[in-house]
Amino acid sequence: MSPAASEPATTVFSRGLWKDNPVFVQVLGMCPVLAVTNTVMNSLVMGLATSFVLVASAIIVSLSRRVIPKQVRIASYILIIATFVTMADYIIQAVSLEIHRALGAFISLIVVNCIILGRAEAFSSRNPVFRSVMDAVGMGAGFTVAIVALGTIRELLGSGTWMGLPVFGPSFEPWVVMVLPGGAFFVLGLLLLLVNLIGVEK
Template identity: 55%
Template sequence: MAVKAKQLISDFKNGLWQENPIFRLVIGMCPTLAVTNTMVNGLAMGLATSFVLISSEIVVSLIKKLIPGDVRIPSYILIIATFVTFVDYFLKAFYPSIAASLSLFVPLIVVNCLILGRQETFASQNPVHRSFADALGMGIGFTWALLLLSAVRELFGMGSMFGLQILGDWYRPMVIMVLPAGAFITLGILIAIMNVIGKNATNNTTCH
């Protein structure tokens, strides 16, 4: 029992840092760079992607033995597309402004490398409880990375966070931060910082 608990914790923690989709694996870059100009958009995309990831991993893990090997990828895409459609309609019905901001990037979750990759490499090879832990960790890891990126961009690009003015009228916004170039620059700096943190953590662990 203790071994299983440790395994689940390990699966969950993996996506938070060691294999963080954005800062460590550098996948799912399309929405990462496109919709992180505000924290609201970053959070919405993170939650939407997490829902699809968790739901699809559970389903794939449950029916993996029923899917013929030669059609497994189309089957995974069909399952993912079902949950993406649900998210798309949900946002349009209850949060139309967010749906308009995210635009085509919600339907494009279907081809997000993170989601399809986890179905192929994890959910199709592991039981439901481990797949859920993996998806939850990856989803939270993806979401906090999007939030961090969007927080930096919105703060310096608009002087606000979640639409609330933080820096005041004296601040002159850096327009580049809300443009695609700002996304690349910010992401590059954050990845560099995360690499340094990861390297230092590894060195400290080795020393101990």
């Protein structure tokens, strides 16, 4: 996963979308993926918030990559990430209090999303700003697409709605298991199976 320096920026971007998709291929950042995907709206907000933190912290980590001593790098990255998570937390609270309540502790827990620290450590800390941003945008987009896909399946089957709009009509019997913890594991497992079927090289 250590990319050659000659790799064009577009490849850096598209890698996160598909070939190194953080959820489907690297299987990172699973906690929010499994925990908040019971509705599409929650998934979308979580995806966007995570992308925001990814991009913003990639910029700062990349800018300060020559300043931070190696021994304290993890603590420093975490501090940078925590700052942006606090910002995202306040932004979501200002835009929609309802969604902020629904996501609860999982907004604070973006701090410990493995994807963000993973990218800071593996990419932003050794690449210039532009490439780091491309990488972060790609990873963020890949994460958002994956989490919304999962949210769509779980909300459709678990409540028969999409974004709160009824889809299947009143005669639909919701699959309760889909909104329970077990359902999250099943759906993600099946999605990974699908990705295997389409053939992502691992």
